[in-house]
Amino acid sequence: MDEIKLIDIRKNILSDNENQAGIIRSDLAEKKIFMVNLMASPGAGKTSVILQTIKRLRDTLRLGVIEGDIESLVDSEKITAQGIPAVQIRTGGACHLDAPMITPALKELDLDNLDLVFIENIGNLVCPAEFDTGADLKAMILSVPEGDDKVLKYPLMFSVCDVLLVNKIDYLDGSDFNMQELYSRVRRVNSKIKIFQISCKTGKGLDEWCGWLAEKIQAKFKA
Amino acid sequence: MDEIKLIDIRKNILSDNENQAGIIRSDLAEKKIFMVNLMASPGAGKTSVILQTIKRLRDTLRLGVIEGDIESLVDSEKITAQGIPAVQIRTGGACHLDAPMITPALKELDLDNLDLVFIENIGNLVCPAEFDTGADLKAMILSVPEGDDKVLKYPLMFSVCDVLLVNKIDYLDGSDFNMQELYSRVRRVNSKIKIFQISCKTGKGLDEWCGWLAEKIQAKFKA
Numbered sequence: 001m002d003e004i005k006l007i008d009i010r011k012n013i014l015s016d017n018e019n020q021a022g023i024i025r026s027d028l029a030e031k032k033i034f035m036v037n038l039m040a041s042p043g044a045g046k047t048s049v050i051l052q053t054i055k056r057l058r059d060t061l062r063l064g065v066i067e068g069d070i071e072s073l074v075d076s077e078k079i080t081a082q083g084i085p086a087v088q089i090r091t092g093g094a095c096h097l098d099a100p101m102i103t104p105a106l107k108e109l110d111l112d113n114l115d116l117v118f119i120e121n122i123g124n125l126v127c128p129a130e131f132d133t134g135a136d137l138k139a140m141i142l143s144v145p146e147g148d149d150k151v152l153k154y155p156l157m158f159s160v161c162d163v164l165l166v167n168k169i170d171y172l173d174g175s176d177f178n179m180q181e182l183y184s185r186v187r188r189v190n191s192k193i194k195i196f197q198i199s200c201k202t203g204k205g206l207d208e209w210c211g212w213l214a215e216k217i218q219a220k221f222k223a
Numbered sequence: 224m225d226e227i228k229l230i231d232i233r234k235n236i237l238s239d240n241e242n243q244a245g246i247i248r249s250d251l252a253e254k255k256i257f258m259v260n261l262m263a264s265p266g267a268g269k270t271s272v273i274l275q276t277i278k279r280l281r282d283t284l285r286l287g288v289i290e291g292d293i294e295s296l297v298d299s300e301k302i303t304a305q306g307i308p309a310v311q312i313r314t315g316g317a318c319h320l321d322a323p324m325i326t327p328a329l330k331e332l333d334l335d336n337l338d339l340v341f342i343e344n345i346g347n348l349v350c351p352a353e354f355d356t357g358a359d360l361k362a363m364i365l366s367v368p369e370g371d372d373k374v375l376k377y378p379l380m381f382s383v384c385d386v387l388l389v390n391k392i393d394y395l396d397g398s399d400f401n402m403q404e405l406y407s408r409v410r411r412v413n414s415k416i417k418i419f420q421i422s423c424k425t426g427k428g429l430d431e432w433c434g435w436l437a438e439k440i441q442a443k444f445k446a
Contacts, residue, residue: 041264041266070349070377071378072376093349093353122349123264123376124347125265143266143368150266152297153293153295154293155293168368
């Protein structure tokens with residue numbers, strides 16, 4: 001008797017995506033371009049972090065941005081206003097970006113003149129965690145007003161990221177956000193994650209984050 | 224020649240969901256139970272709003288809560304600590320609740336002794352907007368730290384909701400959040416939406432929201 005054939009659609013989708021992500025990663029490596037996939041809840045500060053990073057790294061690195069949004073061009077407009085090239089992916093409903101969306105977006109950028117590409121993913125702590133975009137680094141933002149318990153609810157996002165930016169630390173005063181509790185919750189699901197405390201409003205911690213990122217990029221392409 | 228047969232999986236899923244949601248709604252109406260589907264970003268204050276609503280309505284209405292989470296029981300524990308029955312749906316990855324998840328959850332509640340059921344949806348402004356859960360009222364929270372531009376990025380959520388709770392207005396001081404701009408953006412996608420400005424921290428606006436909700440419930444079952 002024949003074995004039952006099982007088509008696992010979800011598994012197939014994720015595996016096709018991984019293949020595509022691998023191709024993106026090796027194409028970018030050849031051109032010595034580093035790509036960061038930035039993920040967070042709506043309003044956690046993704047665009048602000050990118051703008052602050054542009055400000056600090058634009059003299060030493062040539063930057064480009066891929067903006068993911070369900071609708072609207074507002075974020076792309078903020079990037080291009082800084083003279084930085086941006087490509088907008090309008091998903092029209094999809095709640096995450098995947099590798100097959102990144103490939104055509106990269107074609108819209110002048111890759112011969114870029115060192116660092118930021119992907120601003122859809123504002124969502126769930127599905128973006130599952131899809132490899134071909135980026136070299138997965139970064140996430142958690143903003144203080146969201147609370148210190150988000151690790152318990154969205155563990156996958158915290159476990160897949162290489163770096164966590166705790167943003168809006170200017171809101172810590174008078175809040176019941178427990179930074180120590182956050183750190184120990186995060187370490188429990190991801191012992192290797194690098195954590196920075198930042199504020200895009202006051203500028204605190206941003207030099208440290210940008211310095212660390214610049215070193216990562218240099219280390220990758222030095223060999 | 225035969226016509227090509229097209230199976231639109233997405234359309235089928237949504238239509239199956241709607242049928243199920245219709246059944247839930249009529250079953251609850253028969254028992255004179257009102258159900259609210261509460262949606263928001265992670266950390267916008269869904270559990271806090273439910274706790275504050277329980278506090279104000281528990282003397283006049285018998286409440287129950289269905290908690291949706293990808294992982295963890297933390298929210299359910301906060302509800303049951305108040306002596307209010309709660310059912311936890313652990314989606315294990317899914318980024319929204321749908322009607323087929325609500326049906327078994329309702330079976331876990333003592334429906335003969337309830338007037339009002341809150342669904343706390345997954346923290347996500349994208350997919351929950353697409354799925355009817357069988358609730359009588361769709362409510363969403365936007366918290367001030369998320370910013371006043373979220374309507375532009377997640378228009379579907381704002382357009383499907385009956386009521387918007389603008390939470391954490393205690394953060395307005397010193398913020399660049401433009402309440403007038405928010406209202407006009409919201410009205411552009413949804414002219415009928417009811418808006419309350421609230422703070423679960425200071426208690427501001429919560430009596431108004433709870434009074435309005437109690438009237439809605441009374442109006443529905445008076446006829």
